[in-house]
Amino acid sequence: MDAESAVKPVVVGVDGSECSLTAVDWAADEAELRRCPLRIVYVFAWPLLYTPLGAPLLSSQLDELMETARQVVHTAERRAQARVHEIGVESAVIDGGPIPVLLEESARASLVVVGSRGLGAVGALFLGSTGVELAARAACPVVAVRGREHKAQRVVVGVDGSDTSLMALWCGFEEADLRAAGLTAIHAVHRQMDEADGHITDAVNRLRERFPGVPAELTTVMAHPAEALINASADADLLVVGSRGRGGFRGLMLGSVSQAVLHNADCPVAVQRAGKAR
Ligand SMILES: Nc1ncnc2c1ncn2[C@@H]1O[C@H](COP(=O)(O)OP(=O)(O)OP(=O)(O)O)[C@@H](O)[C@H]1O
Ligand SMILES: [Mg+2]
Structure with missing residues (x-):
């Protein structure tokens, strides 16, 4: 690994699903192995927010969604901090679509990690063709955390x-x-x-x-x-x-x-x- 990528963070996308928390665990372990910071990102995908009958969301509802997003990243952050102790852990809620946001993150990351299934935009990435776009275009390698844990060495x-x-x-x-x-x-x-x-x-x-x-x-x-x-x-x-x-x-x-x-x-x-x- 070159000196530059040694300090670039491992970035993990979360959406609050169990699968994305498994991805956080994997990313935290990986960041510790690489001795680089862990950055936890919740993509707050505005265009994907809609209500039945297309009624616009009230600002109080948006505040509630934003608060949920903050809670999700804080839960993920605390989980990572309890797991790894030698590296810095930070988190962010970022507005935008999951692909553009994670592509932008990849430019400053040593690795981008996502779960393979989930509740929201990030978790759903690898169910559809959009995850393919992330893996194809990211500036750094992309890991989809999936399957069982084998400890196969x-x-x-x-x-x-x-x-x-x-x-x-x-x-x-x-x-x-x-x-x-x-x-x-x-x-x-x-x-x-x-x-x-x-x-x-x-x-x-x-x-x-x-x-x-x-x-x-x-x-x-x-x-x-x-x-x-x-x-x-x-x-x-x-x-x-x-x-x-x-x-x-x-x-x-x-x-x-x-x-x-x-x-x-x-x-x-x-x-x-x-x-x-x-
Ligand atoms: N014959 C193979 N043996 C082992 N690994 C392979 C083989 N073919 C592909 N791979 C792995 O899959 C990666 C992507 O190759 P893939 O075959 O999916 O793309 P492609 O050759 O560009 O397109 P396609 O084969 O779909 O026309 C390779 O970089 C390699 O890691
Ligand atoms: Mg091929």
């Missing part, structure tokens, strides 16, 4: 040989190093005779040298990549993928494998955006 990375997947591999080594975990790089192939190409093996070997404390293996499996990665997520603490891969209908913001794992993996998923140089 294993980070899994999907590698198809594309530059973005090799950036995801770097990110996976960093994450494994932080949690003293092992790393499994998975390369899914169509045919039995296909092997991990030299390009991928070289990248894994270079990163083994860079992170000597991380036991790493490269596995080539004959399966659909999404299926292979979702299966592997059942025994992983974190799954890392790139936002794009080798294929690519350019119209899609996020590759089909990334979208499938964001919706189906059984552990938190980190998406490393294409094009961010290291």
Whole structure:
């Protein structure tokens, strides 16, 4: 991790749902591992506020909603402070749509964390295509906290040989190093005779040298990549993928494998955006 990202906060979006509080726990632990501050953000999505029959909200009702928002972030803040003690924790209620707000936050963050289900705008992100936009466009990696907690001491990375997947591999080594975990790089192939190409093996070997404390293996499996990665997520603490891969209908913001794992993996998923140089 470079010096700059060491001080950039881990940002977590909350909406008061149980799922977003699980995301706060995960983000607090991650911030402590990275020794960087935790920033808890409640996006107060005005355009999504409506009443039956379209009647405008009274200012007293808005005050009440704003007060609820403040309570949600304070509850989250107290929860994080009870969990981690070595890092600063701050919170904010910010007006706007969840995507623009979290994209803006990502420019100053080392990581943006969201729950995969929830009550409101932030929690609903990954149920729809909007979460895809966040993962595709954020200036830093985005983690959707989902699945069960495994304590497997294993980070899994999907590698198809594309530059973005090799950036995801770097990110996976960093994450494994932080949690003293092992790393499994998975390369899914169509045919039995296909092997991990030299390009991928070289990248894994270079990163083994860079992170000597991380036991790493490269596995080539004959399966659909999404299926292979979702299966592997059942025994992983974190799954890392790139936002794009080798294929690519350019119209899609996020590759089909990334979208499938964001919706189906059984552990938190980190998406490393294409094009961010290291
Ligand atoms: N064959 C594979 N083996 C392992 N991981 C893969 C494989 N294919 C994709 N991935 C993972 O998924 C990420 C996104 O790739 P994805 O295939 O979703 O996008 P794409 O190739 O741009 O688009 P698509 O394949 O949908 O046309 C990659 O960066 C990599 O982490
Ligand atoms: Mg692909």
